[in-house]
Amino acid sequence: MKLAEALQRRADLNREIDQLESRISNNMLVQDGENPNEKPSDLFSELNNKLDELDDLITRINLTNAVVKANGKTLTQLIAEKDVLTRKIAVYKTAVYQASLNTSRARNTEIKVLPTINVQSFQKEIDRMSRQLRETDNAIQSTNWTEDLI
Numbered sequence: 001m002k003l004a005e006a007l008q009r010r011a012d013l014n015r016e017i018d019q020l021e022s023r024i025s026n027n028m029l030v031q032d033g034e035n036p037n038e039k040p041s042d043l044f045s046e047l048n049n050k051l052d053e054l055d056d057l058i059t060r061i062n063l064t065n066a067v068v069k070a071n072g073k074t075l076t077q078l079i080a081e082k083d084v085l086t087r088k089i090a091v092y093k094t095a096v097y098q099a100s101l102n103t104s105r106a107r108n109t110e111i112k113v114l115p116t117i118n119v120q121s122f123q124k125e126i127d128r129m130s131r132q133l134r135e136t137d138n139a140i141q142s143t144n145w146t147e148d149l150i
Helices: 003-027 040-067 073-100 119-146
Strands: none
Touching: 003 040, 003 119, 040 073, 073 119
């Protein structure tokens, strides 16, 4: 199984577990003399099987990410780099947005508000980081489809 397929399976398992949680919740109480639509014991059995599969899959994904390299870094390092870049870009974009807000003045005697950063240079930095983010994500994605899961 390729790493990308394992990641897709992990997402599917998480959805299935969420659905089972809802089904369990919907079958916890019934009126006296009635039966639940589904047996909670069967649902819990299915839930435990899926959680065991998820546990194994997450372990194997993490082990693979820690060993497999792309662009001279492990996938774990690239994922961390991607997460940090995503966060940094978001903060920079917020700063540029705030610094770009125009405040209107009715008269020249009113207080003039000026940005505290150079919006143009920050925007260039955002563009540079965005390009780096795309390249990092491309390296991760292409590796996911070529490497086998440990």
